[in-house]
Amino acid sequence: MPVTLATHADIAAALKKLGATLDSAKTLEPARTADPELAKALLEVVKELSPGERKRLEATIGGGGGAGGTAQVQTRTPGASQVVARLPTKNEGKEPRIDANTPAVAAFLQRYDVDHKVKRPLERVLVHAAKLHDVLASEADPKKLVDVVMNGDLRRHVFLLEGIAKLYEREYGDAKGVGVAVKLLEDTLGALSMHRSNLAYARHVNAPADVLAYMEKAELTARKDLEKLLTDEWMPRKKDGQIPALRDLMQGWGEAKWEDYVDDKKFVRGELVRRLEKISGTDFDMHDLQGGLHELRRQLRWFPIYTESLNGLLQLDEKKNPVAAYEPLLQVTLATSKYVDLPTDSREAGAIRISKSLYVALMQLTLDLGGLKDVGEPVEALAHAFLALKKVKTLEEAEQQATALAGPRLMNDVHTNADKLYAEMKKNKLVEKLAESVKRG
Numbered sequence: 001m002p003v004t005l006a007t008h009a010d011i012a013a014a015l016k017k018l019g020a021t022l023d024s025a026k027t028l029e030p031a032r033t034a035d036p037e038l039a040k041a042l043l044e045v046v047k048e049l050s051p052g053e054r055k056r057l058e059a060t061i062g063g064g065g066g067a068g069g070t071a072q073v074q075t076r077t078p079g080a081s082q083v084v085a086r087l088p089t090k091n092e093g094k095e096p097r098i099d100a101n102t103p104a105v106a107a108f109l110q111r112y113d114v115d116h117k118v119k120r121p122l123e124r125v126l127v128h129a130a131k132l133h134d135v136l137a138s139e140a141d142p143k144k145l146v147d148v149v150m151n152g153d154l155r156r157h158v159f160l161l162e163g164i165a166k167l168y169e170r171e172y173g174d175a176k177g178v179g180v181a182v183k184l185l186e187d188t189l190g191a192l193s194m195h196r197s198n199l200a201y202a203r204h205v206n207a208p209a210d211v212l213a214y215m216e217k218a219e220l221t222a223r224k225d226l227e228k229l230l231t232d233e234w235m236p237r238k239k240d241g242q243i244p245a246l247r248d249l250m251q252g253w254g255e256a257k258w259e260d261y262v263d264d265k266k267f268v269r270g271e272l273v274r275r276l277e278k279i280s281g282t283d284f285d286m287h288d289l290q291g292g293l294h295e296l297r298r299q300l301r302w303f304p305i306y307t308e309s310l311n312g313l314l315q316l317d318e319k320k321n322p323v324a325a326y327e328p329l330l331q332v333t334l335a336t337s338k339y340v341d342l343p344t345d346s347r348e349a350g351a352i353r354i355s356k357s358l359y360v361a362l363m364q365l366t367l368d369l370g371g372l373k374d375v376g377e378p379v380e381a382l383a384h385a386f387l388a389l390k391k392v393k394t395l396e397e398a399e400q401q402a403t404a405l406a407g408p409r410l411m412n413d414v415h416t417n418a419d420k421l422y423a424e425m426k427k428n429k430l431v432e433k434l435a436e437s438v439k440r441g
Helices: 008-018 036-048 049-059 105-110 120-136 141-153 156-169 174-206 210-233 244-254 261-280 289-309 326-331 354-389 393-405 410-427 430-440
Strands: 314-317 351-357
Touching: 008 036, 008 120, 008 244, 008 354, 049 141, 105 289, 105 393, 120 141, 120 156, 120 244, 120 261, 141 156, 156 174, 156 261, 156 289, 174 210, 174 244, 174 261, 210 244, 210 354, 261 289, 261 351, 261 430, 289 354, 314 354, 326 354, 351 430, 354 393, 354 410, 393 410
Parallel strands: 314 351
Antiparallel strands: none
16 A cells, blocks of 8 residues: 655654664665565655755654654555545635644744744745755855755756746736746756756867867856855845745745635636646747747746646546547656656645646656757757857858757757657647646646
8 A cells, every 4th residue: 555654753653663764764675675665655755855854854753863753654545645634624625724834834934933824825835935945054155055956956946936936926916026036046057057068068079179168168157156146145144044035035925915725726727727828829930949949848847837836736637538649648657757746635625636647748748848958959059159259150150060060960850859749739739638627627
């Protein structure tokens, strides 16, 4: 029976049963334990622990992170909610009764001088803010923090906070400001990642020395930009331990008059549908790497980000399969991967249930388009380096030089494969069907 470790007490009980510590749990081999399902669940939980979460967990089960505790581990049957102990409901079952916020959110509220619990819609937002705080507060040296955030999973949490801010920007004016601040962080993280990849590719194809030097300088500039942004806006201040950007979020959204649970869910559903319909009504040129292929991929990618950012409000349903061509995707590896493993709906009252096969199809499409973008983008970067260094006179000549290094058919293959993916998406009305699934879910 699948196992879920929902609380610190559950984790403590699992550690005790398996004779493990928090450190040794990271290297567990489930098949070699007495309880493989429990070991697998523990391994997944420990991998996801942020530094702040680990400290709170250690405080609960003992400073050494050793085994202990007496709680019973929760289990679930296939198809059931991921957590057995759900929040009670009120208002005739239309909304959850929240007597207290989650431990992570409660700690975040206390740190940012909020002395009361918040409603479920705002709690969803603060789940991501709390994650960001924990990672960004884990290293006091800005230079080292750059490596922490680039080597860790910070960008994912940044995307989630940015995504939920984008959803709410039409409803709450302060959300737009939050979105701008978080987007700048995401863009700066992305710029350094891109320059690193482009430089690695240039080295791989033996680009000229001056081109490599140009791209090395671009990577160094991107690193300095990230370090400065972290120092200015995204590191805790010594006087109060608050991060300026997150303090501004808490002041703006904490004081906003949030809709009640039912009206909030109605707004979210409508906003998701609106954004999907906007994609379906737009034509994308797959022969334009940035404005077409990458833009389609970027817009499609936002839907899974929105879905995950809502922290359990959306759930996937394997029984809803409006497009027969996508139903076999329920059996592929992606369908059981972390990319489609959404947060539990245990703090919701009536989640929005959408087609899992459509969701997997959209995720597969974004991954495929992303792979093509990753092939084409370094070639474009090489071309711009040739042009910037005045090794050629025109962009067309620069592209020819870059393509000669990469291989004459490479970019043609990128655009041809993108055309095929886009045509299949349009034929099966993937985005339109997903919008319908959200409406009816």
